Amino acid sequence: MLFQGKTHKFGSDVNTDYIISGKYKFKTLDMKELAKHVMEDLDPDFYNKVTPGDFIVAGTNFGCGSSREQAPLAIKYANISAVLAKSFARIFYRNAINTGLPVVECDTDMIEPGDDIEVDLAAGVIRNKTKGVEIPVKPLPSVMIKILNDGGLAAHFKQYGGFNFD
Amino acid sequence: MGQTIIEKILSAHSGQEAYANEIVVAHVDFVMGQDGTSPLAIRAFESMEGKEVFDTEKVAFVIDHSSPSPLEGVSALHKLMREFSGSKGFRLYDIGEGVCHQLIPESGKVGPGSLVIGADSHTCTYGALNAFSTGVGSTDLAGGLISGKMWFKVPETIKFVCNGVLPRGVYAKDLILHLIGDVTADGATYMSAEYVGDAVSALSMEGRFTMANMAIEMGAKAGMMEADDKTMAWLARYTDEKFIPVMADSDAIYAAVKEYDVSSLEPQVAKPHRVDNVCPVGEVAGTPVQQAFIGTCTNGRLEDLQNAAAIMKGRKIAPDVRFIVAPASKRIYLEAMRDGTLETLVEAGAAVVTPGCGPCVGTHNGVPSDGENVISTANRNFKGRMGNGNAFIYLASPATVAASALTGKITDPREFIK
The missing domain is CATH 3.30.499.10 (Aconitase, domain 3)
Structure with a gap:
């Protein structure tokens, strides 16, 4: 998988309430509607700033807090192609893979807001074209690669009728 | 090689000797969803082409997050949950019953050695009962509803040894806030927190639930406690089932051991x-x-x-x-x-x-x-x-x-x- 776009940078500990507030997520299953409010408490105009294919870049512990799967879905439906962070909270990480949102663990210090980058998951590298540097990516566990390649956990179950990691 | 509580529970449920950082597929004893997460899980269940839930006695939905419904959009999602649980034949706790993390322990279906997944991050609460319970998202929940299984990376464990006597006016909540402040919001990410020591043993079950509940606030996958007489007495109020406590081996391997003397702890905010x-x-x-x-x-x-x-x-x-x-x-x-x-x-x-x-x-x-x-x-x-x-x-x-x-x-x- 190869993605290209510009970056939107946030700090550490971006929690799921910031990604999509509880006051919206209980109301609807319409993810396009929820996507309009993504990151709203950190940047009220975020949704309008995104060009399809852009990346969210953050520090440590991205997605901490609740188990709401609306968080990765809202990001995905806001046309973000992947989230890059130094580390992720575990439930968010699982939810992202399950719903087919690529999440990439890497050193994000060498990425600044607005940088033009290319994320090459097959090669396991991020190319920061603005800075002219390559950043290695921490590989996903094999189970997660399998789920991502199958198109998410729902597609995995549809194909195999259950978990199949053999 | 010695095992932590969580390694033992995951071994017993996966049929393999499980140690930290391994990946296992394990049977689950209970699966829970609430009204913020279940509607999406129902959609995932459908796209997985699920037919029935794996065991109607081991599944529950709880309407607790927006309860009673304040909006018609929420009402529609509640209705979806009621229709789904009704058609599949499992229990739904409707408005007024309470918070999922009180109701599931009160159901008597979770105890020492149990493995539980819940589509709510505070599912770690049942660690107070010596169970491994953890939060998942809606698609994982759907997978659990269909298969009765879940995949896990076996977590490392960080042991919190809390000794001394909590002073007057200082409670379990103050202790857990203090621990979180100390290790920070991602200090135990991907790990299991194991709480032991005199100060933990002295806590009521209510206090233990409070501490286990907030394990997720340091990023932990679980907040585990040992089972003692208080645990068994509490369970006996709700079930006749005889659970067997799971203890860590003396040579279990911990990622870190942190010690605290609670005797001079003040109320925390x-x-x-x-x-x-x-x-x-x-x-x-x-x-x-x-x-x-x-x-x-x-x-x-x-x-x-x-x-x-x-x-x-x-x-x-x-x-x-x-x-x-x-x-x-x-x-x-x-x-x-x-x-x-x-x-x-x-x-x-x-x-x-x-x-x-x-x-x-x-x-x-x-x-x-x-x-x-x-x-x-x-x-x-x-x-x-x-x-x-x-x-x-x-x-x-x-x-x-x-x-x-x-x-x-x-x-x-x-x-x-x-």
């Missing part, structure tokens, strides 16, 4: 907008509060309400404070009614709302206004958590919240405890 932004109450004493809230899966249990009532007996809340109480379950509501606790709280000025999550998640029941300060017994104080990004949430024990409601400013509860 987590300041806006981070749960790990913790200080002794004295540092923020005097900060005006417009709303005080006692409830949630962290601190809505009988002992919590009783601790608040002991402080509020014969007193009235400050005139410019709104005081909201949400008992964690209908059972607790009735118990607090029968022993006079609720009468005391209501006479002091409490507005008692439906057993459930109350205003914790910002959907209803007390959304603060711009610039207002709230002192709450909940587990999260993120900006916007209670439905308004321009409000400020302070987290504390029920005693500190009660004392603060009386004075209208953040107050050390020891001023009211003889």
